Amino acid sequence: MARKFFVGGNFKMNGNIKSIKEIIANINEAKLDSNTEVVIAPPCLYLLLAREHLREGIEVAAQNVFDRPNGAFTGEISTDQLKDTGITWAILGHSERRVILQETDEFVASKTKAAIDGGLGVILCIGESLEQREAGKTIEVVTKQLKAVADKVKDWSKIVIAYEPIWAIGTGKVATTEQAQEVHAAIREWLKKEVSTEASDNTRILYGGSVTEKNSCDLATQPDIDGFLVGGASLKPAFVDIINSNS
Numbered sequence: 001m002a003r004k005f006f007v008g009g010n011f012k013m014n015g016n017i018k019s020i021k022e023i024i025a026n027i028n029e030a031k032l033d034s035n036t037e038v039v040i041a042p043p044c045l046y047l048l049l050a051r052e053h054l055r056e057g058i059e060v061a062a063q064n065v066f067d068r069p070n071g072a073f074t075g076e077i078s079t080d081q082l083k084d085t086g087i088t089w090a091i092l093g094h095s096e097r098r099v100i101l102q103e104t105d106e107f108v109a110s111k112t113k114a115a116i117d118g119g120l121g122v123i124l125c126i127g128e129s130l131e132q133r134e135a136g137k138t139i140e141v142v143t144k145q146l147k148a149v150a151d152k153v154k155d156w157s158k159i160v161i162a163y164e165p166i167w168a169i170g171t172g173k174v175a176t177t178e179q180a181q182e183v184h185a186a187i188r189e190w191l192k193k194e195v196s197t198e199a200s201d202n203t204r205i206l207y208g209g210s211v212t213e214k215n216s217c218d219l220a221t222q223p224d225i226d227g228f229l230v231g232g233a234s235l236k237p238a239f240v241d242i243i244n245s246n247s
């Protein structure tokens, strides 16, 4: 089965009502490849704004969700509340939360399970640091992150994996097509061995880390790159060119 190309826009902690409305207007007015699935992730304050203004067919993702149902968890958001507001995806395990907020593989796995059980799709972020890559530990690191999820989650049909080498995030140092394809192929092989052939065949594996409209078309030619999770470039008008990079 052909995997539908997938492009996520991770706004991170950027934007305000005015700028996010401008980004949404640019996306709404653009001619977009209908064979590409698009998900937009604004900061949580602007999730409803995005849901109300984005064109039909484009989904909205939260940049985080808690692993427990509604209750006394100050500052957190539940899967029920996201579903209640028409939010259908969650980005989980982003390296900025793993590093800065010390989210463990187990906590990310627990949140992934809660999100899927709550009916959300999950963009599951994994990736190694420069030190880990230079030590030859890339595959060891990313498969350890995946195993923590596989220990809790059996149904991978609602998971999209985003391989985001930390050394490429926000640095302008995009992975080469060979570097990205090598890790994506290893992830797909791991899925086949540790989850199922179906999961391996059907799970989209996105690349993230300094993707721009200048490098996205080359990356999109790789057999195991099924799309992108875009940070900084998702805030700019040329984001629509990245969305169309597989057409």
Ligand SMILES: O=C(COP(=O)(O)O)NO
Pocket (backbone or CB within 6 Å): 010, 094, 164, 168, 169, 170, 171, 172, 208, 209, 210, 211, 229, 230, 231, 232, 233
């Ligand atoms: O973190 C990223 C990538 O960020 P950049 O595109 O800004 O490198 N996506 O989730």
